[in-house]
Amino acid sequence: MPNPQFEIRPSILVGDTADVYLQRTMSVLRSEKLNPGVVMEFFPRSRGVFCGIKEVATLLAKILPENGREVWALEEGETVDSHEVALRIKAPYGSIGLYETAICGIFSSCTGWATAARECVEAAQGIPVISFGGRHIHPNVAPIRDSAAVVGGYVSCSSVLGARLAGVTAAGTMPHSLILVMGDTVKAVQAFDRHMPQDVPRIALVDTFKDEAEESLNVARALKDRLRGVRLDTPAERGGVTPELVKEVRSRLDLAGLKHVEIFVSGGVTPERIKGFAEAGAPVDAFGVGSYISGASLNDFTADIHEVDGKPVAKRGRIPGVTYNPRLERLL
Amino acid sequence: MPNPQFEIRPSILVGDTADVYLQRTMSVLRSEKLNPGVVMEFFPRSRGVFCGIKEVATLLAKILPENGREVWALEEGETVDSHEVALRIKAPYGSIGLYETAICGIFSSCTGWATAARECVEAAQGIPVISFGGRHIHPNVAPIRDSAAVVGGYVSCSSVLGARLAGVTAAGTMPHSLILVMGDTVKAVQAFDRHMPQDVPRIALVDTFKDEAEESLNVARALKDRLRGVRLDTPAERGGVTPELVKEVRSRLDLAGLKHVEIFVSGGVTPERIKGFAEAGAPVDAFGVGSYISGASLNDFTADIHEVDGKPVAKRGRIPGVTYNPRLERLL
Amino acid sequence: MPNPQFEIRPSILVGDTADVYLQRTMSVLRSEKLNPGVVMEFFPRSRGVFCGIKEVATLLAKILPENGREVWALEEGETVDSHEVALRIKAPYGSIGLYETAICGIFSSCTGWATAARECVEAAQGIPVISFGGRHIHPNVAPIRDSAAVVGGYVSCSSVLGARLAGVTAAGTMPHSLILVMGDTVKAVQAFDRHMPQDVPRIALVDTFKDEAEESLNVARALKDRLRGVRLDTPAERGGVTPELVKEVRSRLDLAGLKHVEIFVSGGVTPERIKGFAEAGAPVDAFGVGSYISGASLNDFTADIHEVDGKPVAKRGRIPGVTYNPRLERLL
Amino acid sequence: MPNPQFEIRPSILVGDTADVYLQRTMSVLRSEKLNPGVVMEFFPRSRGVFCGIKEVATLLAKILPENGREVWALEEGETVDSHEVALRIKAPYGSIGLYETAICGIFSSCTGWATAARECVEAAQGIPVISFGGRHIHPNVAPIRDSAAVVGGYVSCSSVLGARLAGVTAAGTMPHSLILVMGDTVKAVQAFDRHMPQDVPRIALVDTFKDEAEESLNVARALKDRLRGVRLDTPAERGGVTPELVKEVRSRLDLAGLKHVEIFVSGGVTPERIKGFAEAGAPVDAFGVGSYISGASLNDFTADIHEVDGKPVAKRGRIPGVTYNPRLERLL
C-alpha cells in the first residue's frame, strides 16, 4: 500500500521531528548493545475512519530491514474502533523506535480529518461534498488534509497537490478577489469564460456586490448555456447561506427558464447545517466544506510495546502480549 | 522579522498547495493584462495569541517585489483581537494573489496553537510548562507546533527541530519503551545515567511497572544526588495523575530525605487540570502538555481586498477601504 | 385622570363582555335586596409598569354614583410591585360588581404591554423606540396597545388611532407593498417624495429587491438631502438585520458623503437583540418594535373584596381588611 | 363564511387602526393613478388552529368590490401549517391595501387563542373544558377570545357576548364576591337557588371560607338533589387545586351518599396540569381555563404580494408567483 506520491521529508527520516527522548533512548540502547525484537502496536483513542497508512507504509518501507520485519494493518479508509489495534509492527527496536512520534502523528491528524469528512458525507445523503479552503490550515499539511478528506468520501478537493495525492481532479470556482479586482461580477465571469479551457466548469460566485438572487440572474443571462452553476458563499454578516435562500434562488432561476444552472453552497458548512439543508429540501447540487475538517478533533494514536524478545510485556494499565485482531492484513 | 530557520517548501512557492481557483485567477488576469495594486488585509475569527508572522515574513520576502510593496503587521506573540487586522499587504495583485491560501493557513494553525499554549501557561501560575508529545500531530507540522507553543509561553519543547526553530534547548525525560525494553525501571535509569552526557538531566519515568511512590523511592535510592526528578504519567486506566498522588509522592520522598528530587507531571494535562493541581496546592515542578495544543481549535484567518488601484472597495459584509489599526508596525 | 379619548363600548357598559356569573350575582343580590358598600382591591400577579388606569377611570366615571364612591389608584406609568394594590374602589356593590371583569381585563392587557415596552426602552439606552406592526394583534385593541407602548416609554407608534390616544404623532416609513406595486425601490421613493406633505419624513425601505447597502446608496443619490433615512427590515430568510449590516451600510453611506442619512431597524426586534446592537456599537438611529409587545405575557390582575359594610373580610388565602398602601392617590 | 355577529368597528373601516404608512401608500398610489390588480397571501409563523376567517370574511364582504375579487381560504378551525398560505386575495390594490394590518391582526390573535385552546382540549382527553376568566384580557377582545376558544374545541365560555358569537350557551358558577357579600357560602348558595331560573345549573364555589371538602358537604346537604356540582378554585396561597384534593372531595361526597354532585376545577389550569389530573385519575367533571389562553403566544401572520397585474413578483426572501395550496376553498 505504500504510495510514492507521499514525500517523506529528510527531517523526519533523520529523526529531527521526533521527541528528543527517543534519540536519547536509541543512544542508551546502542551503548548497552541492546537491540531486541519488539512488537509495537498502535491504536486510536476513539472510533473513526482510519487514514494515513499509505503515508506510513511509504515511511516504513524506507526504514525497516527487509528481513525480520512484519507489518500488519487495517486498510486506508476502514472504520477503526476506539482502542482497536490498527497497526502492528514486529521489528528490531533499533529500526523502529525513533519513528514512534512520526507514525502516531500521521495517524492522529489524518484519521481525525477523514473522520470529520465522513460525517459530512453521511449528512449529505448523496449530494457531493468537496474539500475547500486550504486557507484554514498550515500549507505543510493542507494537501494531506485534502487527500484525507477524499479517503473520508469527498469527491474532490481544492488544492492542486491534494488532488494529486488523492488521484482526483482539483475542483474550484472563482474567488472574491477576482471579482473585486475586476470590479463587477458579470465582467469577471465573462473574462473567466473567455480565457479558461473548455473543461473548466463555469461556476460564478454571486454574493460579492449584489443580492445573490439578483446576481444569479445577471450572470446566467450573460453566459447562457455555458454557465454550469452559481456558488452561494454569503458571509455571516449577511446571515450566511440558508435553505430558504437556496430555494428562492432556484425558484427565480427556474422562473427565468434557467433550470440548467446548478447551485453550490459554501461558507462555514458543517454536518449539522448540511442536515438542515437536507431536512428543508433545499435543492443544493454540491457542498464545499473547509474549516469543519481543519478544525476537527485529532484522534490521538498511542504506541505500546507488547512483546520484547518474544515475551509478553506491557506497562501498567495495558494487557501484556500481542493483541488479537483478525481484521489486520499483512502489509510488509 | 523573517526567520531563515523556516523552510518554505517548493510546493508552496509554485502554488501547488494553493486552492486551484487562485491559479486560474492569476491566469485570467494575466490574459486580461490586469495587475492592479491592491491592499489585502488578514484577520482572525477570534481573540488569541498572534503567531506565524515570522514564517509568513520569510515567505513574503521571497515573493514580493522590493519596489512598491508595503507590509504592516502585529508582532509574533502579541494578543490579537477578534476580527482585528493583523497583517496588511500592499502590492501588485499578481505578486501576492496566489499565496492567500498559504498565509491564512500558517496563521490559522500557529495562532490556534499559541493561544492554547497561553491558556496552559496562565493556568500554571509560574510553574514551567513544556510542549510534549509530537506524536499527536503530523510530523510535517509537529516542530512548528512546538515552536508556536514557545511563542505562547512554554519554556521548552520535546522535538529537536521545534527547539531549533524556537531557539531553545529540547527537553525530555525517558519513554516507556526504554524501560520496557530493559525490563526494569531502576536498570533503565542506571543505564541512562551511565551513557548520557552530564548536561542531560536525569528524570526518571516511574509508572511503568510499579506503584509510582514505591518506584520513585527505588530510583532515587539508586541514583542519589544525580537524580534530578521523577515524571508521573499514570495512564487513565490507573486513574491518571491526581493532586493527591503528587502530594503523597512528595511526602514519601521528603520522609526518605530526598527533598532535591523534583516532580514532573504529564499525561492528558489541560488548563482545567492544571488549575486543579494549583488549587489543591500539589507541589508540581513542571508540566508536560501534548494533546491539548495539538487538538486546539484553529483560529481561522480570512483575507480581504480593501483597496484596488487606490480606491476603497469591499465585498458585501465588509467595510470598504483600509482598516485603521495603529498597532500595526512596518515589516517590509 | 379619565381620558375622553377612550371609547367605552356599549357592550361593556351593559355587561355583555362580563362573565355571566356576575350578571347572575347582580340579579340574586337585587332579589335579596342586598347592596352593601364594599371595598374592592385590584393587584397584579407580577411587577410591571402600571397601565390602563386612564381608560378604567373613564369607565368608573360613567358607572359609579357620585356620592359615596371613593377611588384610589397608582398613576399611569408608575412601577407596580407584584401583589401590590394598584386600585382601591369603595362603592355600593351594585354599582361596581358587574365591571370586575372589564377592569381586570384592561389592566392585565395594558400593564403587560407597557411592561414589555419598558424592557425595550431600557435595552435601547437612549435610542428612540417606535411601536410598529399593528398587524400582530387584533385591531380592536391594536391602538390601545400602541398607546400602552408610549406609556412604557416609546416615542411614537404606527397606528393613527393609537397615536391619537397617546397624544403623539403617528410614525411610519413605507411598506413593501408600495415598492412591489411600483416595481422598483427608487421609483417608489421618488413618488412618495413627490406626493407627501413636507412634514412627513422621507424614510426609504431598502431591502425589497436588492442588497440593502447597494439600495441605500441608490435612494440616497436619488433624493439627496430630502432623504431622512433608510429602514432595514431584512427578512429572517436573508439573516435578518445584524449589527454588522448596520455598520457596513453606515460606512458605505459615509464614504459616499451621505452622513445625514439615518438608519432605522425593524423586524423581529427584541430587548435581547437591541442589547446586541448596543454592545456591538452599531449606529442605529431608531428601532421599530412590533411582535415583542403584542406577544408579551399578560400581567394578570385580580380583584378582591376586603370590606363589606365597613367590616374586614376576605376569602381564604387573603388578608382581611383594607390593605395599607401609601402610594395610592385619590382619583375620584 | 361571513358571520354578521362580528361587528366591524368604524375605526377599522376608515383605516384608523391601520399603520399610518398604509394610509400614505394609498394616497401616493392615488396621486400616481396606480391601482393594479394584486394577489396578496397571508401565512402564519407557526403551526396552529386557523381562526378569525369568519370575522375577516365579514370585513372583506364590506370592502372588496364584487367584480374582480377572488378570495380563497382555509376554513375556521382547520389546522394550518407553519408558513402555509391560509388566505389568498385577488383584488385591486386600492380596495385591500389599507386592511393588511387589520386582517393580519385578527388572524394573529384568534389563531393564537384557538391553538392554545386546542392544547387544553387534547390534554383533557374528553373531559369538557370551558373558557373562564374574561378578566385576563382587554374587554374589547375578551368575547372574541372566548369565541376562538370554542373554535379550538371548548364546549362553552363565560362571557355573554362570547357565547353569542360562538353560538353556545354561556357557562358560569358563582363568584367569590357573591359569597363574601352574603357572608356565608351556604346562605349564598341558597339565595342563588331561590332566585335563578330552573335552567341555570346550581354549581357552588366551595373554597371561600372553609376547607373545600367540609364546605362541599355543607352545600350538598343544603341543596340536596338540586345541586349540580361544586367548583374547586383553591388559591395558590392554599396550594391550588391538586389531584389529591379532587379525589378526597369525591370520596367524602360518595361516603355521604352524594354521588350526583359533580366536581369542577378552575384556577391557573394549564395543559400540563390537566395532564397531571388525568394521569392521577382524578375524577374531574369539567375544567375552567382562563389565563392560559389569554396569555398564549400570538401566532404572527404576514401578508405578501405575489402577483402585480398578473406578473409573478416577490420581495427578497420570498418565492415569486402565486403559491400552490390545494387546501384553499373559494370564499368570496
Place this chain on the structure above:
Amino acid sequence: MPNPQFEIRPSILVGDTADVYLQRTMSVLRSEKLNPGVVMEFFPRSRGVFCGIKEVATLLAKILPENGREVWALEEGETVDSHEVALRIKAPYGSIGLYETAICGIFSSCTGWATAARECVEAAQGIPVISFGGRHIHPNVAPIRDSAAVVGGYVSCSSVLGARLAGVTAAGTMPHSLILVMGDTVKAVQAFDRHMPQDVPRIALVDTFKDEAEESLNVARALKDRLRGVRLDTPAERGGVTPELVKEVRSRLDLAGLKHVEIFVSGGVTPERIKGFAEAGAPVDAFGVGSYISGASLNDFTADIHEVDGKPVAKRGRIPGVTYNPRLERLL
C-alpha cells in the same frame, strides 16, 4: 413472621424513644376514659422493597392484646408502591398509640436500606453483592442495615450480628490494618493462611503498598491453590478501581497460570459504577458495597387512623375509611 432474633429494647417498650406528645395523648385519653378500637394504616412515601415487618411483628406480638387485634401486612421483601398501605392494625388505641413512632421508624430505615440494596443487585446482573462497611453507620443499627441488605438481595454481609439476624454466614477478607501492622502484604496473607480455619476463604487485599497487579501476582505465588481471590479497594487518591484495572489484573493472573484466583471489588461502589463494570465486561467475581446503602434516602412511612369505633374517619388530605388492598396478608 415475628423473628425472635430481633431484640426490642426496653426503652422502646416503655415508650422512651417515642415522641413525647404520644405519651401525653395516652394520658389524656386515659383521663377521659377513652379507648376506642381504631384502624391504623402505614404507607411509604415512595416505591421500594418493603422491609422491617419481621422486627415490627416481634414488637406487635409483645404489645397488642391477643383478643380483638387484627394485623395485616405485606411480606418482608415484597415491592411496596408509593402510598400503598403496607401494614394495617386494628386494635384498641390504648395498646398501639404509643408505638406509632417506633413502627414508622423501623419501616423508614429498613425499607430505605433494602431498596438501595435491590438497586445494586439489579445493576450487578447476577454477580454476587455483599454488604460491607459497618463503619458507615451507627453500630446500634449497623447489623439491622446488614440484614435489610440481605432482604434486598445481597448474598451476605460483613457484621457478625447482621449475618445472624439474616441467617447467613458473615463474609469478609482482611483489613488494611492487618497488613500495615505486619508491614508487608505477602507476610500478612501468609499469617492469615497459617491461623485461620479451613472454611475461611483466603482473599488477599492487594492495594496497600504496591501496584495491585504486581501484588496480586506476589500473593498468588505465595499461597498457590489456597488463594481464593484478591480484593481491589484502590483509594480515590489512586483513581479508584476501574474496569480496565480489573481486566488487566485478570489478564496478568491468567498469563501467569492463576486462573483460579477470583477478583473482588470494593470501595465507593454504587449501582452506577456496577453498571459501568458490567458494560465494560470487566470480570468481577463479587462486589462489596458499603456507603451506598448507609447513605440511601430513607423511605418515610406515615401512620393514619382511618376508622374509630367502626366509623370511617380521616384527617384532611386523606380518604376516610379502610383502604382497599388485596395484597395484605393476615399476620396476627
Place this chain on the structure above:
Amino acid sequence: MPNPQFEIRPSILVGDTADVYLQRTMSVLRSEKLNPGVVMEFFPRSRGVFCGIKEVATLLAKILPENGREVWALEEGETVDSHEVALRIKAPYGSIGLYETAICGIFSSCTGWATAARECVEAAQGIPVISFGGRHIHPNVAPIRDSAAVVGGYVSCSSVLGARLAGVTAAGTMPHSLILVMGDTVKAVQAFDRHMPQDVPRIALVDTFKDEAEESLNVARALKDRLRGVRLDTPAERGGVTPELVKEVRSRLDLAGLKHVEIFVSGGVTPERIKGFAEAGAPVDAFGVGSYISGASLNDFTADIHEVDGKPVAKRGRIPGVTYNPRLERLL
C-alpha cells in the same frame, strides 16, 4: 467528655456489630503474638459539625488500658473540615482494632445529623428549631439523632430519651390521632387542657378537620389566654404550609385580638423552605423539623493507621506519619 447517659450495648463491646474481618485480624495477630502500639486517625469525607465524640469517649473509657493510651480529639459540636483528623488514638492495636467499625459508625451518623441540623438553624436566623418526628428513623438511633440535632443547635427535641441524652426538656404539641380519636379539634384541645400539668404548653394542631385559619380562631376562642400557640402541619395534598398561610393566620388572629397566640410550623420543613419563610417575612415562632435530618447524607469517617511501633507508615494514597492538627485536645 464521656457521658454516662450513653449506653454502650453489649453486642458492641463483644465486637458482634464489627466487620468479621476485624475479629479474624485480632485472632491472627494473637496467634502471631503481635500487639504493637499504633497511632490510628479518624477523619470525615466532608466538612461538617463534629458529633459523637461523647459517645465514643464513653466507649473508649471502657476498652482502652489506662496505661499507654493517648486520645486526642476535637470537641463535640466543633466544625470539622473535609479530611481533617478529628480523633487520634495511640494504643496497643489489640485493645482498639476491633472497635474501628463502631467508632467510625458513631461519627458518620452523628456528624451527618448534626451538620444537617446546623443548616436548618442557620437558615432560621434566630427562630428556634425543634427536632420532630422520631418516626422517620429506626428507634434504636432515633434518640441519638435527636441529641445530635441539639448539638447542631436545635433548642429541643420530641423524643423522651433524646431529650435526656441532650439535657433538655422534650417538646411536643399534639398528634392527629388524639383529634381523630376524639372526633373534634376543639374538644381534643379542651381535654388536653383539662388533664395536662400546668408546665406543658397548650399548642393546638389545627389542620385535622377544617381550614387552618378557621380552626385557629375556634381553639383560641375556646382556650383563651391558656392557649400558647397553634401548629400548622398542612399535608402536601393540601399544598403544605406556605408563608402566605402563616401571614394570613397571624392576621386573622390579630384581627380577633389574639396576638398572644404563637404559630408553629412543621411538615417537610427544609433549610430551603425555612429560607422561603424568612425571605417572605412570615411570622413563624418555631419550626419543627423531622425528615430533613433523618434523611441527611451521612458523613463517612475513615480510620487510618499512621504509625506502627513508633514508625511512620501509611497505605498507598495516604501520607505516612502522625498528621499535624493543633486543634486536637487531649481527651483520655
